[in-house]
Amino acid sequence: MANIKVLLWFDVEDYITPESEDALLELLILCDEKQIKGIFKMVGEKARVLAEHGRTDILEKLKNHEVGYHTDFHSVHPTVSEYLERKGFREGAEQFHDNEFNGFQDVASITGMPIKCYGQPGFSWAPQAFPALLGWGIPVYLDTGRQITLHAKPYWYGGMLNFMDLPGLMRMELMEGGLEEAKRQFDDIYEKLSAQSIGFVSIVYHPNEFSTTEFWDLINFGEGKNTPRNEWRPAPLRPFGMMERYIRMLGQFIDYTLSKENVEYITSAQTLELEKSRKDELAPEHVRTLAANTGKDLYFQLFSGYSLSVSDLHSIFVSYLLGKPLVPELIYGPETAAESDIVTAVKVADLKAAISVPYPKVRGSYHLPDHFHIGEAKINPVDVTCTLAKVIREGLKDEDEVTVVRGSLRTQIHANEDDFWGNGWEIFPRDFRVPNIVRMSKLQTWTLKPAIF
Known part of the structure; x- marks a missing residue:
């Protein structure tokens, strides 16, 4: 039976709706109670807002978990793919550094934690980000996406260990019946991964999902819209008690996964320890x-x-x-x-x-x-x-x-050939195309290779 390694990660990004902070705190408490380590990929502005609001309770609990980076402002236009589409590889890497490094530093300094992984906002991916991220000391790319795929397994690309297009990608939907459906989905994944020596399950959430009925960025930045900061609107909240109910459901789902044989929750840093490809000198x-x-x-x-x-x-x-x-x-x-x-x-x-x-x-x-x-x-x-x-x-x-x-x-x-990304993320302009990013993603497959576990 395979050793099933679960990556439970949260994109911590809603810096407009204050109630999303309470959801983040409750999810941290949940992970602590279950004695598992979550992966919290944080937006720079979110970290700054937490500090401004005096949320030392959240910042202290984050020290029990892994912190990743999720860009400085996430969905404010131009997003990563938008501002890098017209840039070359070297120029784009410099632009990504100039735009995103301050947020990276803020997340690290405010949380007091080293940054171990990165994931793009939505589907705003670009190959020029990799040299900058690697230069900052970030070794793992953890997200979802299909621009680069390698037999639905983890791979090295751009010098980073990538967990993107995995057969074990799943989530328990926050809805009636979501728990039972998630159990069935996990059972199916568990069975499919049983033939592998190590199988990875990637479970993704946003803390704001538990507290709001709509996404904060769709309201303010959807379809290319760039609402001025003084007009930003918080997302509508769930009815009283629903946040707590869905967090309890997630806890029940975690309990179910841990009831299975050989299931362990790990961080992205721990995946590096499991990757076994040789790095020594060849004969x-x-x-x-x-x-x-x-x-x-x-x-x-x-x-x-x-x-x-x-x-x-x-x-x-x-x-x-x-x-x-x-x-x-x-x-x-x-x-x-x-x-x-x-x-x-x-x-x-x-x-x-x-x-x-x-x-x-x-x-x-x-x-x-x-x-x-x-x-x-x-x-x-x-x-x-x-x-x-x-x-x-x-x-x-x-x-x-x-x-x-x-x-x-x-x-x-x-590398995926399709350059029409306007329908890939609700934040992009509807007519958004990325022929340059697609071209460069192919050129950077010079660095592509399987990860060995």
Whole structure:
């Protein structure tokens, strides 16, 4: 029977409706009573409002749990996807840092807790966020979404461990009959995950759901609307006693899950401890085997306990040829999918000179250039990586010439093609499209690889 690990997470975001604070407190008390750790992803403005309202009761109880980050203002326009749609990868990472870092700092300083995970507001996802988040020391991306999917399992992308598109994603709906339906849903998930060594269940709520009948942001920011701050309206409240009733129901549901064998509630930080892919140095013969398995279609490889993204493979091929330690290194994808010059062959010495040049950086991490300058030719990173594998496979020397291998980035198949997001989140303008974000999400599949549990 699988070990079932439950991630119970709350997006703490309603900074307009004061009663949502009481719901947050009651949920913290509930988790304490059940002796489980919840994951509370908090908006920067929400943390500031809690401090302004003197909610030391909430802030103290948060210390028993895990705190994540959920952007600075959540649904105020432009949201993350809106302001990053027209930005490149490096520029967008800087913009995300400029817009969101203050909120990150406020959540950490006000709660007194380290920030262990991040999740986007609604479906406002963008690949440019990852270098900034990683630079802030956030290792886990915890949310829902289908822009990047990998066989409905956890994966590494952008240097972060991602829990997004999971078969164990569920919730008990706050309605009559919600408890019994949630029990049936959990039983079904439990059975489906039973064949796995570790199965993850992701349960998501917002504290404001327990206290209000509508979402705070839909009222003020729905369909692209940007209500001025002095006109913000709180959400309508549930009838007296309903908040407490639904929190009791959630407690009963938690009790039911814990009555099952091998069920444990864990934090996102604990998932990192469970992830077992090797990070140590590879042996030279391992690199030769990986090169032998690298053809024209670049894809991640699982090998001898390692999970290696295409950028990992690129980094160790470079290190092998330059005589450096054979440790996989995160390298983000390029800004564009540029075409290579038409050239038949290049000198191995020129190829090694090209990969010896320092790569550009994005928020402190390396990313691939659009082209490598090899002699007089400009060759894109895909073709360079395929050609590096050929040099290693054939044991070519500096004085040899190597035929340039024209390749493709096959990991792009795991990025959703649909750029119409206007119907994906009620906060977006109805006609909202994100062709640039979709394009860049594909390019960053250089970093995509399975997580190993």
